[in-house]
Amino acid sequence: MKKLINGVETVLRESLDGFCAAHSDIVVLGEDHKFVRRRALKPGKVALVSGGGSGHEPLHVGFVGHGMLDAACPGQVFTSPTPDQMLAAAEAVDQGAGVLYVVKNYEGDVMNFEMAAEMASGTVATVVTNDDVAVEASSFSTGRRGVAGTLVVEKVVGAAAEAGADLASCQALGERVNARTRSMGIALTSCTVPAAGTPTFSLAEDEMEMGVGIHGEPGRRRVKLMPAREIADEMVAAILGDFGADASGEALLLVNGFGGTPTMELYLMYDNARKLIERRGIRITRSLVGNYVTSLEMAGCSLTVTLLDEEIARHWDAPVHTAALRWGM
């Protein structure tokens, strides 16, 4: 295992220390490294809290700040955070208008966030994201997995909460954005969890995984490496096919790198995917390309499409000031 670490026990702690020191204008580290919270809380605002296993950075800690999350709970690598982390985070950021948990659909995360919600003294609502069209169930999830589309939910609902939306409205908006969002990923290489020390899976030099999950879980099938255009074509077909007749109008296209793919290739995939989507009569009017929901150093990428409407587009465009997403301020 080749990693820039001092020991597998201290990876998460040292990484969080570095993150919070580098972005001390935006975030504060919670006690015992339980959570990262927004430095400037906004009285009366619905508080957005997310979290999950680490190794997907910048998700979620990189999305804490004005216009997005109020707190994020980092678990160990690819391991759910504990209910007491979520409870501590919620109590630290609750401003009297309730707390909305944004949870990716994995059994551990869903169960722990449910327990935290039951233990909470304040009002809590939850949105579970499940945007991955690759498989209907997986090793870690009942039902579809929540992947890069979670970023879109957090950005859009974060803007609505910042603008004063109440808890029920934020929850309904989050569910609506999730319902209008579809993703699919592919991997060219595996990733190595520090505590495991060996690659999660293996792929031959001429193979790729079509429909991979963000922990390296199996997707639809293992195939021979294909040209970018054919890969994009299969991903776009899966995503748009899943939308069915609803797919029209304007859309957001997110090309998300898994951590080990060069930026050049991500923009090349964007070029191929965008042309394929626009050929189906959907106009890409919002774009994001980069490493946002990663799987450590896995090579590969995912495509995410969100069908926009006026409200979703307006909240996407609204100012955001986090470590990983920043515009308008």
Next chain:
Amino acid sequence: MKKLINGVETVLRESLDGFCAAHSDIVVLGEDHKFVRRRALKPGKVALVSGGGSGHEPLHVGFVGHGMLDAACPGQVFTSPTPDQMLAAAEAVDQGAGVLYVVKNYEGDVMNFEMAAEMASGTVATVVTNDDVAVEASSFSTGRRGVAGTLVVEKVVGAAAEAGADLASCQALGERVNARTRSMGIALTSCTVPAAGTPTFSLAEDEMEMGVGIHGEPGRRRVKLMPAREIADEMVAAILGDFGADASGEALLLVNGFGGTPTMELYLMYDNARKLIERRGIRITRSLVGNYVTSLEMAGCSLTVTLLDEEIARHWDAPVHTAALRWGM
């Protein structure tokens, strides 16, 4: 070779098409893919033009926009752009106040930018960056290599130009920032140039390259993989030792990923490096952590330290609106 491409001949073109489509609010693609220029040019402003081999994205095309570059010329992967690209870019963005070329110190780039400057009809000045303390000369350079510190020069001079500084002032400021900037890099794995098809170099499973260049060129020596703290210690010692007695006051710390290292590890390196630097009495008051000056999918990172003064800090903080760096607007 495992890459998301359609063919080695079209990688650069398709990637640039995707980049310019994704950021069409900020940039315009020049004729024949010769350059990427800022969409909204500012009359009377000194024009900043940079460029170099591709494969280092987001450098330089990702830094085109308000407050940074006016144009960037992308060569083929790890290959200098041609003088006619630089000339075309300069002519497209010259607003009557002259053009400043920012050039990384590699023989091919320096020679081609010199030829372009000689062919220019307008006034041209040049700043050559050479911030890499690892080696005094390399396979591609006479004298020190220009690496991630180039980003700092482009940001600071870009802000000065935006604020109305004239050509001589921009050039002097660029040279001053370069003189106050030092970098060093390390690699855990190689990278693969698409046209070559095989890794540029090879490292055993327990080896790393100390002082690596951004094309995978050799550094100081090949050593056994060390803990992050020891790696950071050697890099910080090399950088601060090179500054000598001048190293005091406030500094900017950039931890730059080479493309294949997870964000978690970059923040862990930041944590280790920051503590080591502050122990020497230098205060880190500006920070940047991420993949900014990459070497395709190489695993590893570089540290860059810029000694700040009031002018440099002010220009660093000034608003910037590019694909890869954005704040204050």
